[in-house]
Amino acid sequence: MTTRTLTFREAINEAIRLEMRRDPTVILMGEDVAGGATVPHLEATGEDAWGGPMGVTKGLVKEFGRKRVLDTPISESAFIGAAMGAAATGLRPIAEMMFVDFFGVCMDQIYNQGAKMRYMFGGKAQIPAVILSMIGAGLRAAGQHSGCHYSVFAHMPGLKTVVPSTPYDAKGLLISAIRDPDPVIFFHHKFLFGIRGEVPEGDYTIPLGVADIKRTGKDVTVVAIGRMVHTALEAAEKLSKDGMDLEVIDLRTLSPLDHKTVLESVKKTHRLVVVDEDNPRCSMACDIIALVCTRAFDEMDAPPRMVTAPHTPVPFSPPLEDYYVPSVEKIVSAVKSLLG
Amino acid sequence: MIEIGKENLLWIYERMRLIRTFEDQVADLFNRGTMPGFAHLYAGEEAIAVGVMAHLTDRDRITSTHRGHGHCIAKGVDVKGMMAELYGKATGSCKGRGGSMHIADIDKGMLGANGIVGAGGPLACGSALTSKVLGTDDVTVCFFGDGASEQGTIHESMNLAAIWKLPVIFVCENNLYAESTPSSYHCAVGEICARAAGYDIPGSAIDGTDVFAVYEASGEAIHRARRGEGPSLIEARAFRYYGHFMGDPQVYKTEEEFQSYKTRDPITKFRKRVLEHHLVSEFELTKIDDWAKKAIEEAVRFAEESPYPAPRECLTDVYVTYPREEAEL
Numbered sequence: 001m002t003t004r005t006l007t008f009r010e011a012i013n014e015a016i017r018l019e020m021r022r023d024p025t026v027i028l029m030g031e032d033v034a035g036g037a038t039v040p041h042l043e044a045t046g047e048d049a050w051g052g053p054m055g056v057t058k059g060l061v062k063e064f065g066r067k068r069v070l071d072t073p074i075s076e077s078a079f080i081g082a083a084m085g086a087a088a089t090g091l092r093p094i095a096e097m098m099f100v101d102f103f104g105v106c107m108d109q110i111y112n113q114g115a116k117m118r119y120m121f122g123g124k125a126q127i128p129a130v131i132l133s134m135i136g137a138g139l140r141a142a143g144q145h146s147g148c149h150y151s152v153f154a155h156m157p158g159l160k161t162v163v164p165s166t167p168y169d170a171k172g173l174l175i176s177a178i179r180d181p182d183p184v185i186f187f188h189h190k191f192l193f194g195i196r197g198e199v200p201e202g203d204y205t206i207p208l209g210v211a212d213i214k215r216t217g218k219d220v221t222v223v224a225i226g227r228m229v230h231t232a233l234e235a236a237e238k239l240s241k242d243g244m245d246l247e248v249i250d251l252r253t254l255s256p257l258d259h260k261t262v263l264e265s266v267k268k269t270h271r272l273v274v275v276d277e278d279n280p281r282c283s284m285a286c287d288i289i290a291l292v293c294t295r296a297f298d299e300m301d302a303p304p305r306m307v308t309a310p311h312t313p314v315p316f317s318p319p320l321e322d323y324y325v326p327s328v329e330k331i332v333s334a335v336k337s338l339l340g
Numbered sequence: 341m342i343e344i345g346k347e348n349l350l351w352i353y354e355r356m357r358l359i360r361t362f363e364d365q366v367a368d369l370f371n372r373g374t375m376p377g378f379a380h381l382y383a384g385e386e387a388i389a390v391g392v393m394a395h396l397t398d399r400d401r402i403t404s405t406h407r408g409h410g411h412c413i414a415k416g417v418d419v420k421g422m423m424a425e426l427y428g429k430a431t432g433s434c435k436g437r438g439g440s441m442h443i444a445d446i447d448k449g450m451l452g453a454n455g456i457v458g459a460g461g462p463l464a465c466g467s468a469l470t471s472k473v474l475g476t477d478d479v480t481v482c483f484f485g486d487g488a489s490e491q492g493t494i495h496e497s498m499n500l501a502a503i504w505k506l507p508v509i510f511v512c513e514n515n516l517y518a519e520s521t522p523s524s525y526h527c528a529v530g531e532i533c534a535r536a537a538g539y540d541i542p543g544s545a546i547d548g549t550d551v552f553a554v555y556e557a558s559g560e561a562i563h564r565a566r567r568g569e570g571p572s573l574i575e576a577r578a579f580r581y582y583g584h585f586m587g588d589p590q591v592y593k594t595e596e597e598f599q600s601y602k603t604r605d606p607i608t609k610f611r612k613r614v615l616e617h618h619l620v621s622e623f624e625l626t627k628i629d630d631w632a633k634k635a636i637e638e639a640v641r642f643a644e645e646s647p648y649p650a651p652r653e654c655l656t657d658v659y660v661t662y663p664r665e666e667a668e669l
Contacts, residue, residue, distance in 0.1 A: 025473075025474075027469075027473055067472075067473065068473065070504070072500070073496075073499060073500060073503065075496035075499065075500055077462055077492060077493045077496050078461070078462045078465060078493065078496035078497050078499070078500040079462070079500065080462070081459070081461070081462020081463050081465070081466060081493065081497075082462050082463070082465040082466035082469055082497075082500065083466060084462070084463060084466055085403075085451070085462060085463035085464060085465060085466020085467045085468075085469070085470075086466035086467065086469045086470045086473075087466070088446065088451060088463070088466070088467070089401060089451075089466065089467045089470040089471075090470045090474065091466075091469070091470050091473055091474075093466070108456055108459055108493075109459070109462055109463075109493075112455070112456050112459065113454075113456075113459055113462075113463060116442075117452065118657055118658070118659070118660070119437055119657050119658050120434060120437050120438040120442040120444070120452070121434050121437070121438060121442070121444045121446060121452060122432070122433065122434035122435035122436075122437050122438065122657065123435065123656065123657030124434070124444070124445070124446045124447065125444075125446050126660055157658050158658055158659065160659070160662075180661070181659075181660035181661060182659045182660050182661065182662070209663060255666075256662055256663050256666050257666065259665075259666075
């Protein structure tokens with residue numbers, strides 16, 4: 001395997017492409033995943049109009065055709081439910097849901113149908129579906145296109161929830177998600193699409209439920225998710241100049257959750273900060289702190305801290321949105337409060 | 341009357357009788373307080389499930405509703421497993437996890453009763469998409485009620501099936517009431533089948549208490565779907581003997597309405613028709629009545645003698661793969 005750099009966007013595209021080549025039952029569906037369905041000059045050349053609203057699925061229709069790369073009407077309940085029904089009957093659909101904020105439209109098909117079918121049917125059904133969706137603030141996209149909300153899905157039994165932070169992880173985790181026999185919601189942060197990273201050619205998998213230590217350190221454990229991994233790493237660099245040594249754990253998968261890596265780290269550092277771009281109430285930040293407090297309370301030298309978005313929707317105006325997103329400064333100040 | 345071979349006629353009678361006997365037995369068990377949970381009974385609507393399913397094989401699939409026992413039986417799901425499921429026993433079709441409202445048997449192509457009204461439409465589209473992508477001629481039938489015809493999921497699904505030419509047959513079982521609310525109130529158009537025009541698909545209304553009418557209309561729609569010509573909508577009008585759920589006193593119905601059921605009963609009508617035309621004998625039908633009675637008695641005995649699942653079975657089958665320790669934090 002030779003290594004080259006790809007953007008986050010290209011890494012996701014490559015994961016889908018490789019799996020569609022490998023397995024004819026993998027299909028892709030969603031609004032504008034190709035775009036321009038039935039438009040004669042596009043059909044003639046096999047080109048797509050958009051290749052997804054952010055260009056993530058660009059070029060796939062040219063290779064796999066309209067039979068496996070399906071533009072859908074703006075009917076989220078119908079096509080997300082169709083992904084569940086197709087998964088139950090022999091396909092491995094990847095449904096593109098654009099923004100996590102749109103899930104409200106079709107939630108029944110996710111949490112009452114896809115997530116519960118196997119259980120309610122006594123284990124007879126398998127639902128190998130993937131839902132791809134964008135999360136995150138920072139693009140001035142305002143209240144209905146900027147949320148994270150992944151904790152909602154991690155809360156639901158029957159679903160697996162993945163939030164990668166690097167192109168390398170995105171490719172390996174998405175390949176795992178497509179091959180996984182259970183329904184997986186794969187969240188990608190829209191702020192990360194353009195970042196580049198080393199991504200090997202060919203296929204490789206990263207198992208779901210395994211966190212990654214992105215920086216080893218001995219003083220404070222910082223657990224982060226998605227874009228916040230980068231913010232935490234920046235804070236760690238800054239604090240290292242003051243002699244503070246942070247360990248940054250990227251959860252990568254929220255359900256299943258890698259308890260072991262988090263607990264082993266706090267047993268070493270005895271201090272915890274959780275950085276989560278989601279709203280704080282009933283969040284992953286709360287969940288990680290509950291985990292540490294119930295399993296490693298005696299190990300802790302200080303109360304855990306959480307750095308999260310406030311309990312508000314995402315605002316539009318730039319200074320408001322910048323205040324909303326957890327910043328390097330907020331992490332630095334949380335860490336300093338622990339190390340006194 | 342359309343041609344249906346004798347073997348098929350006997351199968352149709354057997355399935356209708358088995359559904360009726362099953363449902364009457366369940367009603368009795370509920371009234372005696374033997375059975376836990378909720379049940380929505382199908383008695384009165386047998387001709388719809390059976391008339392449609394007469395055209396299907398195990399490879400074809402269906403999505404069902406909260407009133408799903410009849411669809412299961414017509415699709416060939418074992419009544420012993422079904423009864424055990426309603427009792428919440430380990431030997432149930434779904435190991436006691438689903439109960440009446442989520443009864444399913446994916447091996448028989450029965451993709452589940454559903455506690456969410458109208459939720460089967462998108463699932464049926466997905467199942468039909470599988471047939472289309474894999475290039476088989478299997479079809480999927482989406483059963484839904486008059487109440488569900490007001491759900492966005494059903495409209496979205498008819499549109500999606502139409503633009504993708506999916507092999508789905510939408511069968512609206514109009515039993516005239518969405519719970520206690522009459523369809524004349526909740527539906528803006530007089531005929532639900534008229535909505536087919538909005539999706540440019542064939543739509544027809546038939547007498548859902550006449551199994552021959554159901555057989556004919558659904559046969560046409562199913563063959564059309566198998567030929568790759570896309571979905572159809574059939575509105576089958578019938579009635580339900582029992583309330584929306586067991587315990588509903590049906591105060592929203594008039595006495596005349598109850599009286600009319602006597603002349604509209606799908607099983608009585610079938611018997612009369614086949615005997616008049618000397619297609620089968622009284623003896624053959626009575627033999628089936630006795631068989632159905634025994635089969636349901638046996639199913640009840642099986643269910644009652646079966647063990648409950650072990651409590652920790654609660655933790656299994658949420659996922660195919662998942663760390664065990666996470667199921668119980």
